Amino acid sequence: MQSTYNKEPEIRISGEGHNLWSGYAAIGQEMAARLAGKAKAILTVECYPGVRIEEIVQGLQSTLMIGHLFHAEEASLGKEPLEALLAPYLTEDRVFGYMSPLELAQCYDPAKLEAIRAKVEAIREGLVVIIGFGASLVTRGDVLVYADLARWEIQLRYRSGELGNWLADNREEDILRKYKRGFFIEWRMADRLKRALLPDADFYLDTNRKDEPNLITAASLFACLDQAAYRPFRLVPYFDPGVWGGRWLEEKIGLEPRSNPYAWGFDGVPEENSLYFRIGASRLEMPAINLVLFRPEELLGEQVYARFGAEFPIRFDFLDTMGGQPLSLQVHPLTAYIRETFGMAYTQDESYYMLDVGDEATVYLGLKEGVDSEAMLNDLEKAQQGGFSFPAEHYVNVYPARKHDHFLIPAGTVHCSGCNGMVLEISATPYIFTFKLWDWDRLGLDGKPRPIHLEHGRRNIQWDRTSSWVEQNLVARAEPVGEGEGWKEERTGLHELEFIETRRHWFTGTVPHHTGGRFHMLNLVEGEEAIVESPDEAFEPFTVRYAETFIVPASVGAYTIRPAQPAADSKLATIKAYVRA
Structure with missing residues (x-):
């Protein structure tokens, strides 16, 4: 099937007088x-x-x-x-x-x-x-x-x-x-x-x-930001190869083949993605972080802005191991540790939403019952010296992963995606704070060993996150919380230790949403195409396609999502994340 994923989404700017000089x-x-x-x-x-x-x-x-x-x-x-x-x-x-x-x-x-x-x-x-x-x-x-x-x-x-x-x-x-x-x-x-x-x-x-180069007056630039802050929009995605990369992104998104497979896809990271503004016949590219810096209350909402400042605290990205290799075995820092050690105000809690899976897809999550912490750390250290492969399955739970499973990963939990998974990673934004514990005896694409941070890791692993706790708290939770004509809403997480709330909507009809004064970040995880609309026509209908991430600013308030085509025989689904009250 021809990919419909839009790799160059634009925000079309209305009104007169927005001159753009190119060259x-x-x-x-x-x-x-x-x-x-x-x-x-x-x-x-x-x-x-x-x-x-x-x-x-x-x-x-x-x-x-x-x-x-x-x-x-x-x-x-x-x-x-x-x-x-x-x-x-x-x-x-x-x-x-x-x-x-x-x-x-x-x-x-x-x-x-x-x-x-x-x-x-x-x-x-x-x-x-x-x-x-x-x-x-x-x-x-x-x-x-x-x-x-x-x-x-x-x-x-x-x-x-x-x-x-x-x-x-x-x-x-x-x-x-x-x-x-x-x-x-x-x-x-x-x-x-x-x-x-x-x-x-x-x-x-x-x-x-x-x-x-493209030049625009600062007044026109801020007018563009004003328009973006009151409508749904997408960021300009980019994709990156990695040593463990798979083939899903290349095949499903329609990317140019690479000798090193794509491992990451970033279409929901305002700190690094761009925005495209279509102004008449011209296009301006701008770092998406500018919208966060200059229109934080309209975008984030007053309460989120008061809590996080001018930062966008949630990110969506893709991890592709379909036909590839597992990610590094890793752990993220606890909040106190990241604050004291790196000067960050909040940590990298996250979750894996299985957008798609292949045969025998797995997720490594939490420790097995009765794990000897010193023995595990000694084996990790021994593996770093070379000549010894860390026996991950001996210490870490390995769970089968099905399409639409949602695995929750609060900081301090040992984890990684196994092979044959297409993960939509829903995470807090401090995205470089991954302490690799073990990297499966491989080198990076530059031919050098990828950095391992065992000392940081040992200070953050929560040794009581064992099988029984993980299965009760982190694996494939889906709690019905509401339904209406042609739709059903489920709470899929995240864990109470994390500040992100996620809701999945299955629908064949029109689903009502309301930002409640907090931004929403969503992805169409099932179905070919959906339409986002304003009940009072405050913004033009906005089209999203399968696997596309989009943002609804807090200022939008009420909005609806419906199938682009009648869907009586097939359900569509979105996953929505927002900052929990």
Whole structure:
């Protein structure tokens, strides 16, 4: 069957006056028009770390006569003082750092900034361009442009070797260490600056695609955010190969075949996914996190925002082992541990919803009765030394997995997906905090051993999560909670230790929903196509297809979901997650 999964979902923006300039020639002409009539004009281009600064400079020079160019980073602290400032948050660990509270201004030398300001002030005529991550610390200028890109694009630039971290000569460094520096330090500083600065900017520059920039006024950008915050929408998905990957995503989603199979699919992670805005004949790409940063109450709801701040606390993603290998045997940190050790406010509770299964699909979950903790840890340590394979089945429960089973995984529970499963992972958002205990004697795609964190693991494994407790609390729970004409609602979890509530709706007719002031994240887990509608036509009907994840902002309130075609003979189903009251 031809896949109907939409890999490029767009939010179509209505209304007039939302101009979009594409390409450096058009952008340069608009800048020239905005600065016309000034003997001396200052153009400040503030950049998210990872933006191709030289590309922007060259692109503008093709149209504008730049008289004076200043790179903001010339005023930074310098390599040694900067590394000393960042060291407590980087740590020696390959994967994990500590969540940095730093502001970008702390990475700059006030005297050097003042020296650049003095030079700029002394200029009497011509176009002055100040650019870089921190350009706005010099001056706002006559025109302020914010240049942005998505974190997934940054990761691709890390991987290709094109990009190192900000002010770090590390383009060839291990991708995990580059990602760590971005995740724990750079992106946190950048988001703080963006949230403070973008409302004061004149323009927003989309730099996700090489030599294909798009410029929009900041006023129009915020109008786009306003429209997105009051309707259902999808994020732009991306898919990634992995050592344990299967073939389901390639075959069912219709992805380009890869020599290394796809392991992950991310279509519900606002911190890393993008949004596409369709504005007339043009399309703007923007990091989805911007909607969270600038419209948190409308998107999240007042209570969720008060609890988590401007963060989207739930994510949906795919784990494909169909015809592949098991994930690493792993455990996630307890809340107190993640707070004290990594500076995170909440932890990575999660669950596995079996979107599809093959023959003999399994899930590893919890420990067997009577497990000797020291013996298990000794065997894990022995396996790490090589020449010994950890006997996972001796210590860990292995459960058969059927389509639509839901396995709950509160932090501290040993687990992993086995072979021949297509998992919709429903999780809290701190998604890099996986302590691998055992990786089945294999190497990563880079030919290096994947990082194992036994010391972290031993401090978080809950040894009382054994067979009887797991089977009573975590395996395939489905409690009927409501029904109406053509629909039935079930509570499938999550465990009381987790803050996420999940509800499954089976339906052949129209299902009423209400956000209750909290955002909903859903996936169509059964059926080809459904329609999401507003009872009072507050938004246009929204189409979702099999396996697509979508978000309903808290501001929406009442909405309905129905089959796109009459479904008397076949049921559709959605799984819905939201923050429990």
